[in-house]
Amino acid sequence: MAKRTGQLRLGAFLYPAGHHIAAWRHPDAQADAGINFKHYVQLAQAAQAAKFDLLFLADGVGTRGDNLDFLSRTAHSYIAQFEPITLLSALAAVTENIGLVGTASTSFNEPYHIARKFASLDHISGGRAGWNLVTSSNEHEAKNFNRDKHFDHGERYERATEFAEVVDRLWDSWEDDAFLRDKEQGRFFNPAKRHVLDHKGRFFQVKGPLNVARSPQGQPVVVQAGSSEAGRALAARTAEVIFTAQQTHRDAIDFYADVKGRLDQYGRHPDDLKIMPGVMPIVGRTESEAREKFEHLQSLIDPAVGLALVSGLTGGFDLSAYPLDGPIPELPETNASKSRQLLTLELARRENLTIRQLYLRVAGARGHWQVVGTPEQIADQLEERFVQYGADGYNIMPAVLPGSLTDFIELVLPELRRRGLFRTEYEGATLRANLGPRPVNRYAAQKAGAVAA
Amino acid sequence: MAKRTGQLRLGAFLYPAGHHIAAWRHPDAQADAGINFKHYVQLAQAAQAAKFDLLFLADGVGTRGDNLDFLSRTAHSYIAQFEPITLLSALAAVTENIGLVGTASTSFNEPYHIARKFASLDHISGGRAGWNLVTSSNEHEAKNFNRDKHFDHGERYERATEFAEVVDRLWDSWEDDAFLRDKEQGRFFNPAKRHVLDHKGRFFQVKGPLNVARSPQGQPVVVQAGSSEAGRALAARTAEVIFTAQQTHRDAIDFYADVKGRLDQYGRHPDDLKIMPGVMPIVGRTESEAREKFEHLQSLIDPAVGLALVSGLTGGFDLSAYPLDGPIPELPETNASKSRQLLTLELARRENLTIRQLYLRVAGARGHWQVVGTPEQIADQLEERFVQYGADGYNIMPAVLPGSLTDFIELVLPELRRRGLFRTEYEGATLRANLGPRPVNRYAAQKAGAVAA
Numbered sequence: 001m002a003k004r005t006g007q008l009r010l011g012a013f014l015y016p017a018g019h020h021i022a023a024w025r026h027p028d029a030q031a032d033a034g035i036n037f038k039h040y041v042q043l044a045q046a047a048q049a050a051k052f053d054l055l056f057l058a059d060g061v062g063t064r065g066d067n068l069d070f071l072s073r074t075a076h077s078y079i080a081q082f083e084p085i086t087l088l089s090a091l092a093a094v095t096e097n098i099g100l101v102g103t104a105s106t107s108f109n110e111p112y113h114i115a116r117k118f119a120s121l122d123h124i125s126g127g128r129a130g131w132n133l134v135t136s137s138n139e140h141e142a143k144n145f146n147r148d149k150h151f152d153h154g155e156r157y158e159r160a161t162e163f164a165e166v167v168d169r170l171w172d173s174w175e176d177d178a179f180l181r182d183k184e185q186g187r188f189f190n191p192a193k194r195h196v197l198d199h200k201g202r203f204f205q206v207k208g209p210l211n212v213a214r215s216p217q218g219q220p221v222v223v224q225a226g227s228s229e230a231g232r233a234l235a236a237r238t239a240e241v242i243f244t245a246q247q248t249h250r251d252a253i254d255f256y257a258d259v260k261g262r263l264d265q266y267g268r269h270p271d272d273l274k275i276m277p278g279v280m281p282i283v284g285r286t287e288s289e290a291r292e293k294f295e296h297l298q299s300l301i302d303p304a305v306g307l308a309l310v311s312g313l314t315g316g317f318d319l320s321a322y323p324l325d326g327p328i329p330e331l332p333e334t335n336a337s338k339s340r341q342l343l344t345l346e347l348a349r350r351e352n353l354t355i356r357q358l359y360l361r362v363a364g365a366r367g368h369w370q371v372v373g374t375p376e377q378i379a380d381q382l383e384e385r386f387v388q389y390g391a392d393g394y395n396i397m398p399a400v401l402p403g404s405l406t407d408f409i410e411l412v413l414p415e416l417r418r419r420g421l422f423r424t425e426y427e428g429a430t431l432r433a434n435l436g437p438r439p440v441n442r443y444a445a446q447k448a449g450a451v452a453a
Numbered sequence: 454m455a456k457r458t459g460q461l462r463l464g465a466f467l468y469p470a471g472h473h474i475a476a477w478r479h480p481d482a483q484a485d486a487g488i489n490f491k492h493y494v495q496l497a498q499a500a501q502a503a504k505f506d507l508l509f510l511a512d513g514v515g516t517r518g519d520n521l522d523f524l525s526r527t528a529h530s531y532i533a534q535f536e537p538i539t540l541l542s543a544l545a546a547v548t549e550n551i552g553l554v555g556t557a558s559t560s561f562n563e564p565y566h567i568a569r570k571f572a573s574l575d576h577i578s579g580g581r582a583g584w585n586l587v588t589s590s591n592e593h594e595a596k597n598f599n600r601d602k603h604f605d606h607g608e609r610y611e612r613a614t615e616f617a618e619v620v621d622r623l624w625d626s627w628e629d630d631a632f633l634r635d636k637e638q639g640r641f642f643n644p645a646k647r648h649v650l651d652h653k654g655r656f657f658q659v660k661g662p663l664n665v666a667r668s669p670q671g672q673p674v675v676v677q678a679g680s681s682e683a684g685r686a687l688a689a690r691t692a693e694v695i696f697t698a699q700q701t702h703r704d705a706i707d708f709y710a711d712v713k714g715r716l717d718q719y720g721r722h723p724d725d726l727k728i729m730p731g732v733m734p735i736v737g738r739t740e741s742e743a744r745e746k747f748e749h750l751q752s753l754i755d756p757a758v759g760l761a762l763v764s765g766l767t768g769g770f771d772l773s774a775y776p777l778d779g780p781i782p783e784l785p786e787t788n789a790s791k792s793r794q795l796l797t798l799e800l801a802r803r804e805n806l807t808i809r810q811l812y813l814r815v816a817g818a819r820g821h822w823q824v825v826g827t828p829e830q831i832a833d834q835l836e837e838r839f840v841q842y843g844a845d846g847y848n849i850m851p852a853v854l855p856g857s858l859t860d861f862i863e864l865v866l867p868e869l870r871r872r873g874l875f876r877t878e879y880e881g882a883t884l885r886a887n888l889g890p891r892p893v894n895r896y897a898a899q900k901a902g903a904v905a906a
Contacts, residue, residue, distance in 0.1 A: 025636045031636060032634055061569070062664060063662060068647075072641055074641060080642070080664070082573045083665065085539060086538060089538075089543045092543050094546050110561070110598055113514070123488045124539060126490075140660070145565060146563075183482075188477065188528050194525075205599045205600070207515075207597055212534065213487075302639040
């Protein structure tokens, strides 16, 4: 395979006070970030000035967990945050170029609302909207939506597949030139360019048409974040960007090959889907400065938070009665997430970790790829994974906000640009113009086909 | 009763190209208004500079009707418009004082989503969000949400009452001082100030808490627009503002007395609910200029649109085979909206109207109160209804946008100010500060009561 050329796509994944589990306790962190609009305006404008492709917002429709002591010690439980669609719409009014990608669950929404809100955001922003389609894996969310339990994994993905199909077709309700607005003739639209969906499926019955004109991007960009077998299949079928957590280059390369290899069966080209793993860079002007920054953040992890996280990863076992600086005790096997439990315990045994060492290892980046070093070292890592076809770009997860985003922009981006790996100007006016071609309206395409045939 | 003093509350009801049925055909109208963000930014900033209390956006979750010829000739069918929550969020970023009130249906939404989005908008806007609670009366909307038919009227209002109660309580999930964000102690919130709803009702099962901190207004302002018996009861119980269509002063005074008289049974004061009828002012520097403006707009009504509207008001009877300038034929009685049909036909018979005269009479303002005249004549009408306790203010419905809003601001507002009827500066920083007191968190109030007892 020839050495890969081209440039990275970069997302700025804005998590209120930062992605490190203890970020909000950092002296420079904006502790009220989740409901501080000015904070987000500054981050969005900084990311835009640095030519990031997009902003990304995660979401949950409920607070996470029942452990009040744990919850009350961490800002990482979606407890006091803006809702993404309202926040992105507001940010659309104070930015001009950067893509605006928000998460919304197919498990607890209706396709008409989601199609409509993202189409509306696409109009407001002049073609910069993206929808991160998730199925929600959190039991606590279901309880806010008339259910005692969540849908099971298979049903969730069947629902998501039908949901995505309905949204996709609603976005084509009107052809691009359907609206004449001919004042003289009194014709507001051309009825031949309006299309009624009339969908009747297993989960949804949606007549249409959407009550929003076709949006500047044709359709908002679809992003997917699931990495399970069902998640990969759904992404290969519907998504244009994947955000994924891949700890090692080897895992990333395997994931990349697997997903790109699935596109052909849906009539898609490998370039139609960009794979952007998450990465938390901790950058210093020297390696020791980077290391110190990291250790400082790690020292802010409250042992109660660390213990609760390890307990979650080891099947709910309460380790608080054991000495923090002693070994992990023998644990009974449980039903919850067996593979994750096994991975965590294997790690602890293999490296002979104490309880504190284990939580420091797993808590900080919450399972994401973390790179600590100089700008050159970080650029080396990002370049290596890119040229080995493990990524088309990255979703940058700043450890502390605003500081770690500033660090990345001021220290790492110049190094990436020096290597020709990142843009100095936006190529196009819309998010899609940077990512891929504008989709053709299916009905217009059918007509063109009929004319050509 | 002593002569009423005080000042009017004014809303700017922004309907894309204007409220007149033919507005979009006017030479000065912004025909693509529904998806033109700059248009809305200009309107919002103009209304704010004029010190309007609030912007108001109507909504429908579907296009209206199946008559394609009619639909294609009018912009008044929610066919190519921004979704209100996204639009208001974007406008929040470019305004500072004006209230932002958006419509959302309780029939096709979940209370957790609605509570969350309006709380988020309240944070983004610094305390300017309002929710106009409607139940939807449009059969076409139901078909976009997994139903063949709409809920019946009674069920709709039972659902709405429970929905409003859940939203109200979700907004109290956190006390105002629940979030400590104490970096030193590692306490993000105080668990004693978090409240779980655990609602299990007929229509909804919602655990809570909301994942947004209590918002700057305590709770976003609740608006209601229904005027039926069930609508009045719901408004008296839950709303802080009513938008209503009252054609005559007499009707307005009766409505006002009826609704204000219902508040006591819910432990509320008459001032806790502001009644703001809609009005479409057509203003000229002289009476004949105003009259000419109106006639010009009326002349733009396409007969096909006029006929379809009259047909809708007379039970679906197709009048297109009869001469436009001849009398209304005898019509069979139908099931649909009997009282409306009767009112329309009585009007036609009483005044011996032709088909064209009838549609001109009912089509223009779409059933709303319309005042055509000089600034003094319009101010007289607005003052008269106010001092007679028929209104606490008005929801101004500009006939054509942006022109009719500019006319009202430049010509009518100075006259209202000369009479001391409208503010020259905002009194407070939030929407609620102009409308009434900030609500106390129910849980905090209970604790305070327990301490006092």
